[in-house]
Amino acid sequence: MRISTIQAFNNGNQGIQDNYAKVIRTQEQVSSGKRLLSPADDPVASVRLLQLDQEANRLGQFKSNMSAATNSLNQEEATLNSVTNILQRVREITLQAGNGALDSSDRQALAQELTEREEELFGLFNSRNARGEYLFGGFQSQTPPFVRNPDATYSYEGDQGQRSIQIAGSKQVAINDNGKDLFVDVGNVNRVVTEANAVNTGNARVSLGVVEDKKAYDTQFYPNNTLSITIGAGGTSYEIYGDANPAVLLASGTIEPNDDKSQQIRVAGVVVNLDGDLNAGDEFSITRGAALPPGDPRIADSGEKRSILQNIAFLRATLENTGNSTEDKLVRRDKLAVSLENIDNAMNSVLSVQTSIGARLNVIESTGDENAEVSLINTKVQAELSELDYAEALSRLSMESIVLQAAQQSYVKISGLSLFNFLR
Known part of the structure; x- marks a missing residue:
């Protein structure tokens, strides 16, 4: 292979530039980390x-x-x-x-x-x-x-x-x-409306109804809208029916005499008090607030919430x-x-x-x-x-510097070679 003088110069110069670029890059890595x-x-x-x-x-x-x-x-x-x-x-x-x-x-x-x-x-x-x-x-x-x-x-x-x-x-x-x-x-808890029948002969009143067991109320009251409490003979017993068709007896019990004339009755998760004298045939109703007709003023106090x-x-x-x-x-x-x-x-x-x-x-x-x-x-x-791995980088920088110095020194020697040096 024939290598011209200019080619030798170019190869040497390129080698120096490549090695110099490697040294500069490694030095930048070291300085930046x-x-x-x-x-x-x-x-x-x-x-x-x-x-x-x-x-x-x-x-x-x-x-x-x-x-x-x-x-x-x-x-x-x-x-x-x-x-x-x-x-x-x-x-x-x-x-x-x-x-x-x-x-x-x-x-x-x-x-x-x-x-x-x-x-x-x-x-x-x-x-x-x-x-x-x-x-x-x-x-x-x-x-x-x-x-x-x-x-x-x-x-x-x-x-x-x-x-x-x-x-x-x-x-x-x-x-x-x-x-x-x-x-x-x-x-x-007061989601029902209670009422005494206007024709009752006794003077007992019915308290506000309280839903004390919501699960029982949800499962036992429905499908009835109204439950009716009817006082039995002598005012000593009661029966409770719903208004569903056919009517079903939901509860019954005995009214025990007491000094304050107050009777607590529980049915379908609801508890009410009957206060006063009870006579046979007296009736009291418990109606779901949700079943009241629109516009009824009692709805405000008997809602579900x-x-x-x-x-x-x-x-x-x-x-x-x-x-x-x-x-x-x-x-x-x-x-x-x-x-x-x-x-x-x-x-x-x-x-x-x-x-x-x-x-x-x-x-x-x-x-x-x-x-x-x-x-x-x-x-x-x-x-x-x-x-950067500093140990590796510094070792590499040292090696690249040596290679650069060698390339520079070899370039000096190669640049001095010429046929004219032997024609003196």
Whole structure:
């Protein structure tokens, strides 16, 4: 093979430039601490690093989401603790109001405190989180969920949605609870209407009906709309029939004489009291509130649900509007019993959501630990792919420097070779 002088010069020059480029690249790696200076250095590792960067950004967003969710849930939990404390005080007032030694002024004082407690609850139901979003409005987080109407009643203006936030690749957590499920749709124990037949010859009255066993009520009352209690001969027994066709005897029993002339009767999950003298043939009815005709004024107090604010207003009106007559005392007894049961239902509803919040906070905590472990693994893999092994790099830099020096020295010698040097 014939090699020209110019070819020898070019080959030597190219060799020096290639070796110099290697030295410069290794020196840049050492100074930056990075193994990959461009995607061309390792295309596969570069793609993997890009994926890991994207995953790190996702984990950072999840961490931010978990912080926002934790703050919102902690604030909701604190709000519900305050609601529970108020309901506990309302329960104490209800029990206190049943004291027969209280006079009208005492009951008015208790009613005034209920007014303040009602206002306090109204404010709590419209609480916001740190971002200014209403906690209990469902998806409607920018407008107050509860509003006071001109007639002093309350309306829920939110929806039944539940906002969620993503805290992991396939995991979301709810960050609020809607006020309708929590504060409005509270089970009402007084979901039946009771009435004494106008032609009864005895003077007994029937108390408000209380649903003490909802399962029995749901399965045994239906398909009847109304149950009829008929007093037997001598006023010493009773039979209860439904209005379904054919009528079926649902219950019967003996009326035991007692000093206060009060008889407690249970049927289909409902309990009522008959107070006063009972005569043969007297009849009393128990009607499902849902079966009342539209527009019946009794529907307001006999619905399947009764909101917390509505129940407190019901209790307050009871204390304000009942006097000291025997009838008033019996009415007050019945309404206080209903209020007490409904307050317990409300407290159970709040407690159920508090339990759910605790579970959600636990999920956030455990997910945060999982994300932290994934982030640590990602950081380790990123370091393995991108960070420089200084021992190897410095050794390589030394070797490449020696090769460069050798190339430079050999170039000097080769550049001095020429046929003209032998023609002297």
